[in-house]
Amino acid sequence: MLDLSATLDQKRVRAYRLKRTRELLAHFKMDAAVLFDPLNLRYATGCRNMQVWTSHHLARYVFVPAAGPVVLFDYGGALHLSDDLETIDEARPAKSWDYFGSGSRAEEHAGKWAxxxxxxxxxxxxxxxxxxxxRADLLPLLALQKRGIRMMDAKAPLEIARSIKSADEVAIIRNSMQVCTEAIAFMRQHAVPGVTENYLMSLMNQYNLEHGGEAQETRLLSSGHHTNPWFTETSSKVIEAGEMLVVDSDLIGPDGVFVDQTRAFVIGDRRPTAEQRRLYAHAHEQLQHNMALLRPGMSFAEFGELSWKMPDIYVPNRYAEMVHGIGFGVEFPVIYYPEDHETWQYAGTFQEGMCVCVESYIGEVGGDEGVKLEQPVLITRDGPVPLSDCPFEEDYL
Known part of the structure; x- marks a missing residue:
């Protein structure tokens, strides 16, 4: 983990993010926005408070105009959290309409909020x-509509604002990725036959929290038959010698960065089987091929056309996407597999300053195991630059 305190100007980071937010709101012809999403709120202001809890209880929000004072509405008793933030001109107590707190008065309280x-x-x-x-919660949305307010979806301007990172943001992401790399290494020291998936995940969380990280976004540390199909959540399963272990970190690291790296390795002193080598080699080949394509100005459609051609036996079990943006979470853009373009793919181009994760999952339907690999990169004018030095298993190739 780097010491950013001496080199990083946090005020400059906040100024860049608020400026991007205002510019994109104006570009999309919105005079102001109310941001409920904790990630958008934090991006626009630099203020955080109970980020996981407020993701499902809309107990704080911020009013951001394209020009004018920013007003934060924070959870009762927490107004002091923004005292030292120059991005926030005023803090007020948030109003709530959730039924657990408002009961039969929920509609009345939503009206007062509006x-x-x-x-x-x-x-x-x-x-x-x-x-x-x-984010549109039903009661306040109805209250605004009833009062004749013209509304638009603020997701687009915020996603696009967040997609282009400043040099300071890249430094923050690199720092958090280093903590993630070290957390994976710490976990791996204890990855021996007989321990459980839950135990190994707890070690990653321990390291992350001890070094300034914040939370765990998903539970995707899997072993053996839990690796195929993907998305079997971490459990009390005991890990056996010779099994493939796959860890998709998905930690919220220091400074709220979503540190998304995936690595795979065989447990114990055993060498990988021929089948494990084949799966790993194909996943690594896909990752390296697709990563090398990334450059500013390449369209999402062109990337799909030039992407690694997945053998037919793996296609039914393919991952959700080949590339996704990264910052405070999984962000714009998302590039789907060619098989899914007609249904899901939207137009766009890669741009300098985007930070993205390149994904690969290789596993046959009904296969014993699968291998997932993922690498975060920065798109520069000279091509992709890795944001992590977490090692791959070169001797498996």
Whole structure:
């Protein structure tokens, strides 16, 4: 883990992010936005508070105009958290309408929430202003509609704003990725036959938290038959010698960065079988091929055409996507497999400053095991630059 305190200007990071937010809101013709998503709120202001809890209880939100004062509405008793943040001009107590707290008065409380937001919108931006919202809860949405407010989806401007990283943000991501690499190495020291998947995951969380990390986003440390098909969650399964272990880190590391790396290796002193080598070699080949393609100006469609041609036996078990953006979480853009383009793929181009993860999952339907690998990279004018030095199993190739 690097010491960023002496080299990184956090005010500069916050200024860049708020500026990007305002510019993209204006580009999408929104006068202001109310941001509920904890990731968007943190991006625009630099303020965090109970980020996991507020992802499912909308107990805090921020009003961000394209021009004008930023007003944070924070959970009761937590207004002091933004005292030292220059990105926030005013902090107010948040209003809630959730049934667990409002009961039969939920609709009434949603109406009061809407009236305060409308007053702020019209005072800041004028009558007839357009309001963006990144998450739509039913009662406040109905309350705004009833009062004649024009609304738009604020997801697009925030996703695009977050997709281009400044040099400071890249340094923050590298630092968090280093913690993730070390967490994987720490876990691996204890990855011996007889331990459980849960135990190994707990060690990664321990290392991450001890070094400034924040949370675990998914539970995807799997072994043996749990690796095929993918997405079997970490469990109390005992890991046996000779099994393939696959860990998709999915940690929230220091500074809230989603540190997404996937590595695979055989447990114990046994050498990989011929089948394990084949799976690993194909996953590594796909990863390296697709990573090498990335460059500014390449369209998502062109990437799909030039991407690694997956053998037919693996196609039915393919992963959800080949590439996804990374920052505070899985972000824009997402590049799907060619087989899924007609259904899901949207237009766009890779740009300099994007940080993305390149994905591979190789496993036959009904196969004993599968191998998943994933590498985060920065797209530069000269091509892709790895954001992690977490090693691969070169001797398996």
């Amino acid at each position: 009236e305060e937001i409308i007053d702020l919108l019209q005072t800041t931006c004028g009558p007839g202003a357009t309001l963006g919202i990144d």
